[in-house]
Amino acid sequence: MKATWNGAILAESNKTVVVEGNHYFPADTINKQYFRDSDTHTTCFWKGVASYYNIEVDGQVNKDAAWYYPSTKEKAKNIEGYIGFWKGVKVEA
Template identity: 80%
Template sequence: MPKAVWNGTVLAESDRTEVVEGNHYFPIDSINKEYFKESSTHTSCPWKGQASYYSVEVDGQVNKDAAWYYPSTKEKAKNIEGYVAFWKGVKVES
């Protein structure tokens, strides 16, 4: 089962991930919300829509904007709407 790990801590774990462009997107109910803080960062993808970000905090260490999600996607990306993906050193293990 895929899991996202940073700083030795499991941030998310699910057997219902969606893989898009090589990234595992985790259902929102599979993330450990205690480690996530809303960020003011937003980016735009021409076919997915506007992404919002979370910073991840584990044991006092912050990984700024290490997770992103699309709260409302364009039609072709509906399968990942609300799902969370990771980068910036967060390892996704299967």
């Protein structure tokens, strides 16, 4: 699977985990130069507290376009630390 936005490859892996229709990428498969920490946090009742990244490519910013769970609840341990995408990021094989 490959995650792209604004012409840049954000992540690429054949070991994504699919949860609720979203592909979660292992943390070591992202291209970190495009990721900036965000102050945004949300809570999922069964996964836990999510943290976000802003994606920045060629001076354009896609706010909170990637998220991850640094410490999940028990039922979501398989995606702990993995990164998911939305807000126009294309995820395809």
